[in-house]
Amino acid sequence: MPPSKQRAVEQLIASHQTGYALDQAFYVSPEVYQREIDTIYLKHWLFAGHDSQIPNSGDFFTFEFDTESIIVIRDKDNSIHAHMNVCRHRGSRLCLDKTGTVKLLSCPYHAWSYNLSGELIAARNMPADFERANHSLHKVHVELVGGLIFICLAPEPPSLAPMRNDLDEVLQHYGFDALKIAEQKSYRIPANWKLAVENYQECYHCAPSHQEFAQVHAMARAPDEFKQLKTEFWQAHKNDLKFQQHNYYFDLAPSACEGYQYDRNPLLKGCVSGSLGGAAVAPLLGDISAYDGGASELMIGPVNFFLLYDDHILGYRFLPLSLDECACDVFWLVREDAEQDKDYALDTLTWLWDTTTQADKAIIMNNQKGVSSRFYRPGRLAEMEHFQQSFLNWYLTNLNKVNDNEVCDK
Ligand code: FES
Ligand SMILES: [Fe+2]
Structure with missing residues (x-):
């Protein structure tokens, strides 16, 4: 965000009067909205669903907000992973369905395929020096509270x-x-x-x-x-x-x-x-x-x-x-x-x-x-x-x- 727009958001925050509702700009400003995504939705734990939704290996559901989509999937060892639903080739969505069961996560665009833990295991006709190991899906943090699945997109989630x-x-x-x-x-x-x-x-x-x-x-x-x-x-x-x-x-x-x-x-x-x-x-x-x-x-x-x-x-x-x-x-x-x-x-x-x-x-x-x-x-x-x-x-x-x-x- 350009510094002048950042300053405008900071002034808006500083001008809030405690005990009153928020100013209109908080509800209509794209800059405020962007900052909310950055500081709240990308930094905090979000309740994604329940482990009973994905009882078996390969079961998944997708979880979406703003421009983001996250795949929550159960692996063969019963663990639950969350991956960004963004192919590491040219960025296509991988899972287009809201729920389903898969053996592999295969991209609908050029068919790069990832295992359930998000490692790239097949990419057709790529140059000899292409390193699959550097192209795993972006990992999202997962924690279970009982059977409730929480995810967090921050590199270091709050404890x-x-x-x-x-x-x-x-x-x-x-x-x-x-x-x-x-x-x-x-x-x-x-x-x-x-x-x-x-x-x-x-x-x-x-x-x-x-x-x-x-x-x-x-x-x-x-x-x-x-x-x-x-x-x-x-x-x-x-x-x-x-x-x-x-x-x-x-x-x-x-x-x-x-x-x-x-x-x-x-x-x-x-x-x-x-x-x-x-x-x-x-x-x-x-x-x-x-x-x-x-x-x-x-x-x-x-x-x-x-x-x-x-x-x-x-x-x-x-x-x-x-x-x-x-x-x-x-x-x-x-x-x-x-x-x-x-x-x-x-x-x-x-x-x-x-x-x-x-x-x-x-x-x-x-x-x-x-x-x-x-x-x-x-x-x-x-x-x-x-x-x-x-x-x-x-x-x-x-x-x-x-x-x-x-x-x-x-
Ligand atoms: S964008 Fe996924 S394989 Fe090309
Ligand atoms: Fe109500």
Whole structure:
């Protein structure tokens, strides 16, 4: 980016007023967008999918954002690799399908072929001095959290160790090692990706916009009532493993450590899960022995969100497709041994968050239309938007970290 444009972005960041929404330029500027890709999406861990999607050797799926495409594939030794979906000859996409099973990754253009670990093993009619060994696919880092597959495109990804040290026990309690995807939906939203993330992070809009959600989650209540309900809920369960707060939120973590957050919140009286009326929808997860009437919020990395009910888990990720379009991908995870139509029904499992996400899609589209207006001015945030505020603090600090070398010593 030319220095003058860099300076313009830096001035924009410096001019942000804490406690207010972002200036219009953050949502419409190609320079800001480019810097977000560089400092967020190319540097942080992204929730790519679940290992149950690729049970056998050669099974793959592709994962896409902005101009990038990544192949996530299982090798013969059962390990999972991620490769950039870019041929090392003249750059063609290798995998054109979203999912599939292959013996080799063969380029559709001139047929260079790579093994599952990304080494070039065949290139037709090349000069005698051509070295196949120098033409492996670009590797992408992969880490599993239980069966959840995270990838990171950075040469040196931020460490997930603090998150693992803090949360391993609680994630095991939820049976993160023994889940499967019951359903997965992608919602394309014609809006800048931040409007979707900001919307996810605040429940100020829940009562007016999500009746179905507000009938189940105490979080939609006014701040004082919610605090009271939460205090009572925690007092009643304080010795339960699920009731621990683990905050290493993004504005607290040095950039060499990945930020995360875990907290448990009450549902409304009589509700036990995220469903129509808060009814149970699937077998209890992990070694959870009874419903406690709560749901936990988990964030791993800046754009990956999980909602942990006692009987299923929602995975949410937000991916930019371009400056003014994003994808909100939603995953419904249940115990791996749960049987569809016997232990759970897809329509009852997915109803609440499909309904809520459809409503959010409309809200976010309208928000984009408004922030694009010449009459838009950033407004004051409410107390119920404090997570959004923390995200904005982190986001603005992070955008300035084009070349930083903080260390992770937690
Ligand atoms: S671009 Fe892939 S083989 Fe030529
Ligand atoms: Fe919403």
